[in-house]
């Protein structure tokens with residue numbers, strides 16, 4: 275039973291209420307995600323195992339699409355993600371290894387995208403994505419080494435229509451990123467107990 279994940283999902287569900295604006299939700303969620311990625315043992319081995327390429331594993335999606343939690347497991351041969359946007363608030367947490375996020379700014383004239391701020395996010399730390407920092411690419415600081423990022427979004431990131439970009443021309447293409455896993459973790463699992 276993963277108490278850490280169960281408690282995180284409970285606390286997230288309480289804060290994605292309509293009376294809280296998205297900025298407030300993201301700020302409160304940042305503290306919850308930092309707490310989650312500072313703990314070990316809550317993510318089952320099948321959601322941690324590296325494949326050859328990058329895996330996007332849905333851990334939970336709110337039934338009303340108010341938030342989603344996704345494990346990004348870097349593959350043995352993956353170098354960096356395509357340039358992409360999100361269209362919703364996000365918090366990037368790192369559970370294992372180090373993830374690098376590089377902001378990318380499109381050229382309206384169709385020239386190459388320009389790198390902006392660069393964030394190095396080590397295990398146990400978080401960084402924020404939002405309206406002023408929405409287009410980026412990510413990389414495993416040490417390609418081939420184990421790295422797992424836990425990303426939290428203010429919507430169902432896998433089903434949302436968003437964009438990937440061609441870095442040399444700033445050309446945007448609409449896409450839906452989906453998820454790679456057919457089953458979800460069960461943080462409520464526990465053994466049968468005969469109670470007195």
Ligand SMILES: [Fe+2]
Nearest residue numbers: 358360410412
């Ligand atoms: Fe991203």
